[in-house]
Amino acid sequence: MAQGFRSTRRGITARFEDAEKELLQKLFADVAQALAPEQPASEDSLERMLGVSGDATVPDDSALRRLLPDGSLDPERAAEFRRYTERGLRETKRGVLKQAALALEAEPVRLDPEQAQAFGQALNDVRLVLADRLGIRSEADAERVGRYDDWSAIEDVETYMSLLYNFVSWLQETLMEALLHDLPRG
Amino acid sequence: MHCTVPAAARPAATATPETSTRPTGATSAAAATETPWNVVVWDDPVNLMSYVTYVFRSYFGYPEEKARSLMLEVHHHGRSVVASGSLEEAETHTAAMHGFGLWATFEQAGGH
Structure with a gap:
């Protein structure tokens, strides 16, 4: 079983079992795949250069809507913001997820602060997607899912996803404790 | 620009008498x-x-x-104003928060 992230003199480190690494890499890859742009890059060379998508629309999938949310409660401003930022946001998130998957190739995993931040962002995006699939909309829902902790009692897809969610949450918590520990006091 | 932000979603702190009694015309446009x-x-x-x-x-x-206190404000009150600045700055910060997976929006102080 993974021991979680710790702050050490040689960076933020963690140990994992191979199966855990494969699982995390699969999750990172799945989310990156979901974030792939739906339309090919614009044919307008200026739009392409600026990373603007003239036709960016609110995603149909609820998990994607959470990863790529509206930037304004004003629909007009939200649409304009999406045209100018969504493609870049998709690419940034995909880059971060790939970086996190790559960091898992080493054993033990050892992260500098920048890699650790990327790993935390990747874990968070995975949690947002799993939470959407598990229907976590309130604190009560989160508590319901949080009760699953027995890997020998997987009954169905929901219990399995709940266990995954709790594992990724626990891992992110250990990473955040290590990152916050390393920030200058102030 | 037309603004559809519901009054209930506006931060209470920005509903100051100063904004509500501001004169119309050139002065308010400048403001x-x-x-x-x-x-x-x-x-x-x-x-x-x-x-x-x-x-x-x-x-x-x-x-x-x-x-920590901003985080607790988000947690207990459902939302918190975490930064202020020009429209461009607010858009940049909003996009950055989305990069971190936090849901953020930008809005004009006072809801105009």
């Missing part, structure tokens, strides 16, 4: 360009308190106490 834009972070049941605190500390460079 509007100076009115800052707020970046609002919204609560959700997924993001860890430690993660939200970390984002406020590392991205905005806020001290531990300020980052």
